[in-house]
Amino acid sequence: xxxxxxxxxAIIGIGLLGSSIAHAVNAYGxxxxxxxxxxxxxxxxxxxxxxxxxxxxxxxxxxTGADCVILxxxxxxxxxxxxxxxxxxxxGAILTDVGSVKAKAAAxxxxxCPDHVHLVPGHPIAGTEKSxxxxxxxxxxxxxxxxxxxxxxxxxxxxxxxxxxxxxWIRLGAKVETMDANRHDRVLAITSHLPHLIAYNIVSTxxxxxxxxxxxxxxxxxxxFRDFTRIAASDPTMWRxxxxxxxxxxxxxxxxxxxxxxxxxxxxxxxxxxxxxxxFSRARGIRKxxxxxxxxxxxxxxxxxxxxxxxxx
Numbered sequence: 001x002x003x004x005x006x007x008x009x010a011i012i013g014i015g016l017l018g019s020s021i022a023h024a025v026n027a028y029g030x031x032x033x034x035x036x037x038x039x040x041x042x043x044x045x046x047x048x049x050x051x052x053x054x055x056x057x058x059x060x061x062x063x064t065g066a067d068c069v070i071l072x073x074x075x076x077x078x079x080x081x082x083x084x085x086x087x088x089x090x091x092g093a094i095l096t097d098v099g100s101v102k103a104k105a106a107a108x109x110x111x112x113c114p115d116h117v118h119l120v121p122g123h124p125i126a127g128t129e130k131s132x133x134x135x136x137x138x139x140x141x142x143x144x145x146x147x148x149x150x151x152x153x154x155x156x157x158x159x160x161x162x163x164x165x166x167x168x169w170i171r172l173g174a175k176v177e178t179m180d181a182n183r184h185d186r187v188l189a190i191t192s193h194l195p196h197l198i199a200y201n202i203v204s205t206x207x208x209x210x211x212x213x214x215x216x217x218x219x220x221x222x223x224x225f226r227d228f229t230r231i232a233a234s235d236p237t238m239w240r241x242x243x244x245x246x247x248x249x250x251x252x253x254x255x256x257x258x259x260x261x262x263x264x265x266x267x268x269x270x271x272x273x274x275x276x277x278x279x280f281s282r283a284r285g286i287r288k289x290x291x292x293x294x295x296x297x298x299x300x301x302x303x304x305x306x307x308x309x310x311x312x313x
Contacts, residue, residue, distance in 0.1 A: 010066035018072035019136025037062035076241030079108035118161035142173035199231035
């Protein structure tokens with residue numbers, strides 16, 4: 001195995017992503033040591049039993065000596081967490097994160113990040129609806145995208161920091177791309193954030209209708225509705241923070257979606273089958289493009305059987 005990119009990584013927040021990073025490092029390399037901390041006493045205790053690495057009782061102790069610190073917390077607390085550990089960060093260390101909002105997250109971390117630390121925000125586009133240290137598994141990042149949104153620094157040291165972090169994620173199986181933070185937030189608003197918002201809304205509507213329809217909404221739920229419930233089972237704290245910190249991009253995307261939905265509503269009302277066929281066929285083409293790109297399979301249950309198998313390993 002090639003030399004690891006880091007001597008020690010510190011993971012702050014031992015949920016699905018944090019624990020998966022630890023498992024992946026244990027399986028594929030990337031760091032000689034893994035130190036971890038979580039604000040929850042219960043999570044720390046559980047992580048000690050199921051996650052490879054050393055769990056510390058304080059965040060400062062966990063990051064001491066680490067040449068890469070990965071914040072795996074909700075995006076709403078990134079500034080607070082960065083400030084909490086800032087005094088213990090080593091000179092030349094890399095500070096990064098896994099949040100799905102980048103512009104606000106980068107600004108928050110930068111406001112509390114010491115000058116002697118290289119800030120390289122990141123977003124591994126990977127996950128499941130499950131959470132907690134028990135949910136992590138080593139192959140979570142295999143063949144997924146990881147988007148880094150580096151700052152404007154041009155020094156050789158900073159460029160090297162970006163290269164090291166890129167190499168680390170590649171070691172864990174990800175494909176890495178750099179992107180402007182604002183562009184990232186606009187793209188993710190449509191590919192991730194809006195679908196989650198719609199899922200939460202549909203499931204809430206179904207919940208309200210459940211009593212009216214005497215239990216038949218759940219009893220006769222079809223695959224499409226079950227897929228929405230899977231998405232809506234995601235961590236509510238994380239998604240609350242995502243929508244509040246990426247509100248401009250989400251609201252812009254939601255406005256466009258609402259206009260398109262209104263057009264479909266009119267087509268149904270006026271019996272415009274041609275318009276419905278056109279839109280449905282276009283959407284079907286996008287599904288094929290996702291499969292052709294290797295981001296999913298055409299198997300039953302949308303390829304999630306393989307994901308379930310990976311989680312059992």
